[in-house]
Amino acid sequence: MTALLIAIPLISAFIFVPFKEKSKYILPFIVLANIILLFNLPLDTAESMGGWKAPFGIVLVLDSASFYTLLVVNIIFLLISLMPQITDKGLSIILLILLASTNGLILTGDIFNSFVFMEITAAASYIIASSKKNYYGAYKYLIVGSIAGGFYLLGAIYSYLGTGSLNFADISLNMKESFLPYVALMLFIGLAVESKILPLAGWVPDVYASGSPLTPAILGTGVTFTMIYLLSRIFITVFNGYFLDVIYIFGLLTLILAEIAAFKQEKLLKALAFSSIAQAGLVLSVISLNTYDSLKAGYFHLLNDATAKIILFVIAATVVGSFMKNKTAGISFSIASFSLIGFPLFAGFRSKLLILQSSFESGNYILPAALLFSTIIEAAYLLKWNIHLWYENNEKSEKIPWNIVLITLILSLFIIYIGLFPDTYLKIAENITNGLMNYKAYVTTVLGGM
Amino acid sequence: MVYYISFILIGVGIYGILTQKNLFKTLVSLTIIDTAINILIISLGYIEGSDVPIYSKYTQSANFVDPLPQALVLTAIVIGVGTLALGASLLIRVYEKYGTLDTEEIAVKEARK
Numbered sequence: 062m063t064a065l066l067i068a069i070p071l072i073s074a075f076i077f078v079p080f081k082e083k084s085k086y087i088l089p090f091i092v093l094a095n096i097i098l099l100f101n102l103p104l105d106t107a108e109s110m111g112g113w114k115a116p117f118g119i120v121l122v123l124d125s126a127s128f129y130t131l132l133v134v135n136i137i138f139l140l141i142s143l144m145p146q147i148t149d150k151g152l153s154i155i156l157l158i159l160l161a162s163t164n165g166l167i168l169t170g171d172i173f174n175s176f177v178f179m180e181i182t183a184a185a186s187y188i189i190a191s192s193k194k195n196y197y198g199a200y201k202y203l204i205v206g207s208i209a210g211g212f213y214l215l216g217a218i219y220s221y222l223g224t225g226s227l228n229f230a231d232i233s234l235n236m237k238e239s240f241l242p243y244v245a246l247m248l249f250i251g252l253a254v255e256s257k258i259l260p261l262a263g264w265v266p267d268v269y270a271s272g273s274p275l276t277p278a279i280l281g282t283g284v285t286f287t288m289i290y291l292l293s294r295i296f297i298t299v300f301n302g303y304f305l306d307v308i309y310i311f312g313l314l315t316l317i318l319a320e321i322a323a324f325k326q327e328k329l330l331k332a333l334a335f336s337s338i339a340q341a342g343l344v345l346s347v348i349s350l351n352t353y354d355s356l357k358a359g360y361f362h363l364l365n366d367a368t369a370k371i372i373l374f375v376i377a378a379t380v381v382g383s384f385m386k387n388k389t390a391g392i393s394f395s396i397a398s399f400s401l402i403g404f405p406l407f408a409g410f411r412s413k414l415l416i417l418q419s420s421f422e423s424g425n426y427i428l429p430a431a432l433l434f435s436t437i438i439e440a441a442y443l444l445k446w447n448i449h450l451w452y453e454n455n456e457k458s459e460k461i462p463w464n465i466v467l468i469t470l471i472l473s474l475f476i477i478y479i480g481l482f483p484d485t486y487l488k489i490a491e492n493i494t495n496g497l498m499n500y501k502a503y504v505t506t507v508l509g510g511m
Numbered sequence: 512m513v514y515y516i517s518f519i520l521i522g523v524g525i526y527g528i529l530t531q532k533n534l535f536k537t538l539v540s541l542t543i544i545d546t547a548i549n550i551l552i553i554s555l556g557y558i559e560g561s562d563v564p565i566y567s568k569y570t571q572s573a574n575f576v577d578p579l580p581q582a583l584v585l586t587a588i589v590i591g592v593g594t595l596a597l598g599a600s601l602l603i604r605v606y607e608k609y610g611t612l613d614t615e616e617i618a619v620k621e622a623r624k
Contacts, residue, residue: 173583180590187597196604197617203598204528207541210594211548214587218552218580 063108063121065098066131067165074157085153088142092160096135104128107170107507115508116231120170122507126496127167129489130290133364134163137283140371140472146462147274147375149192156279159185163287170229170507172217175291180210183255186284189276190268198267205254205264213251220244230507233299233500245304248295256288257341259315269334274378277330281337281374282367289341289363290493293348293356298500305349312349313431315342320435324442329377329450332442333370336401339435340366346431347416352423353494358415360490361483365400365408368476372397372469379461383453389466391451393473398443400476403436408479408486513554520547534605534612538598545591549584556580 073091077084102123110119138160141147148156162181169175183206191199217227223240224232236244254261269277296304316339323335344366347359376394384391400407413432420428479486496503520543527540556577562570564578602612609617 173586177586177590180594184593184597187601191601191604194604194608196601196608197621200534200598200601200605203594203601204537204541207594207598208525208528208544210590211544214548215551218555218583221579222555 062102063106063123063168064110066095066102066168067161069095069098070157070161070164074154074161077154077157081151081154085142085145085148088145088153088156089139091157092135092139092142095160095164096132096139099128099131099135102128105502105506115170116226116228119174120228120507121168122170122503123168124496124503124506125492126290126294126494129492129496130167130286131164133367133489134167134283134286135160137279137286137367137371140468141275141279141283143468144375144465146465147278147379149273149275152189152192152275155185155188159189159279159284163283166287166291171227172220172229172232173227176210176213176217179213179251179255179291182284182287183207183210186280189279190271192276193271193273195268195271195273195276198264198271202264202268205261209251209254209261212247216244216247216251219247228507229294229299230504233301234504236300241300241303245296245300249292249304249308252288252292252295253311256285256292256345257315257338258311258345259318259338259342260311262315262319262338265338266331266334269337269374270328270330272330272378274375277334277337277374277378278371281334281370285337285341286363286367289344289348292345293497297348297351297356297497298503301500302351305351309346309349312342312344312346313428315339316346316431316435320438324438326442329446330374332446333373333377336439337366337370339439340370340401343416343432343435346428347420350420350423350425350428352419353498354415354419354422356494356497357487357490358412358419360493361415361486362409362412364486364489365412365476365479368472368479369397369401369409372472373401375465376461376469379465380450380459384451387461387466389470390461393466393469394450395447396473396476398447400480402440402443406477406480408476408483411480411483513550517547517551517554520544520550532614534602534614538595538602541598542591542595545587545594549587549591552580552584552587 070091077087105124107115107120107122109115110121159182162178162185165178166175166182169178187199187203190202219240220232221227223237223244224235226232257265269281319335319339319342323332323339326332326335344359344363347355372393376390380387380390400409403409403413416432417429524540524544524547528537531537531540556579558576561574561576564575606612609620611617
């Protein structure tokens with residue numbers, strides 16, 4: 062039954078190839094069917110594909126962490142598919158393939174299978190990145206992403222040498238000590254490109270600032286969420302926090318350098334692209350503290366960031382000129398940017414406060430300093446862009462379609478609601494954290510009480 | 512011995528990606544890296560003096576090399592071919608848009624816009 066989550070989008074993608082024009086209107090119904098199916102699946106089960114038992118065959122694991130991550134990613138896809146104007150001709154089929162591969166990446170319990178799904182995700186991302194005639198940026202992304210895929214494959218093979226198995230639970234039980242550094246390094250190089258760690262994130266501004274609203278809205282939220290989930294699953298559940306010190310240093314460097322780079326940009330979309338790199342670095346450095354509270358705070362911040370980033374990217378790419386003729390869209394944009402800075406009453410304030418609390422409790426004073434420094438820079442450039450967009454008298458502004466205005470307005474009101482009553486997002490973050498930290502339960506779910 | 516060959520090939524591929532100005536040569540370097548990784552995986556599963564992993568009346572002693580890396584390499588080759596085709600189609604589009612595949616000339620034309 063769990064395999065249907067991957068099979069339904071994949072089959073429908075191939076069925077709708079002849080009807081390229083119509084398929085963008087069928088996309089929401091398929092995603093909705095996926096979400097309904099997800100709620101009817103049994104929790105804490107591992108389904109073995111083709112009848113092969115756990116250490117030998119491929120398993121699809123549905124515990125609380127993967128269930129809530131699937132829910133978040135599918136809702137992001139639903140929101141994107143409700144705005145059919147931003148999808149170019151023929152790209153809705155690629156979106157379906159991307160949905161199938163991200164679902165597989167979240168569900169799988171097998172390291173080579175995760176490599177295959179990662180390559181499918183990457184291929185779909187290259188095609189989405191090439192919309193609005195941005196072929197050169199997409200080509201750079203392809204080169205970097207393929208090298209990362211090669212390193213990830215090497216990491217998978219070395220873990221097979223060290224254990225004699227490809228199953229995540231089996232690797233966490235039987236890994237030889239001498240193989241651990243190599244495997245962790247290779248897997249980290251492979252995952253760092255997609256989750257936007259700075260020395261390997263040179264492709265992000267080229268791809269996100271192409272002028273297409275779809276590319277950053279889906280790659281910067283859904284795919285990033287999936288990749289950060291996979292990274293925490295591998296390094297926290299499987300390796301029990303082995304390599305996390307290195308990830309912490311890289312995350313802090315990414316946060317500070319990307320905020321300074323975002324401050325210097327002269328185009329709004331490039332500034333937002335660097336800001337999304339910085340937020341990914343912040344989330345990874347918080348997650349790598351590896352305590353219950355810090356993981357909860359990190360995922361809560363990631364959820365807030367994804368909600369704000371959808372609004373910011375869609376409006377920034379569709380509105381040309383000033384907000385004076387699009388007042389509703391301007392109000393949603395301002396609310397989302399205030400939440401990103403972390404003003405009180407907005408959702409970002411709650412999550413930044415939680416991050417500060419959790420890092421002080423674990424006796425860490427470098428991360429709060431870096432966070433406050435980056436918040437000051439963020440406030441400077443986002444307020445600058447807000448003033449610039451509200452008060453610039455530009456004649457060539459267009460009307461945006463009503464459904465985009467409505468969806469962004471609902472999302473911005475939801476940000477204020479989360480700022481007052483944060484329980485919904487906190488519950489999701491807590492459940493993801495429970496599934497990730499409880500590796501004994503994961504092993505018994507997969508291998509069946511061995 | 513085979514390990515050294517594949518590591519040298521990975522080095523050659525990364526050197527090519529870092530230094531070539533022609534975009535098509537970077538794509539060729541990418542395939543060199545892919546091939547090197549595949550050779551490495553195949554050589555890791557080899558056991559001295561063993562047979563092909565096919566069960567028949569001539570190989571009843573089940574003295575086989577490890578068949579799992581070979582199955583993995585099949586998948587990796589297919590994925591590499593797909594990536595290569597996608598990269599080549601993107602390069603055709605780049606040539607239609609800029610009229611050249613040289614990185615420096617493309618940067619000049621981008622700056623003029």
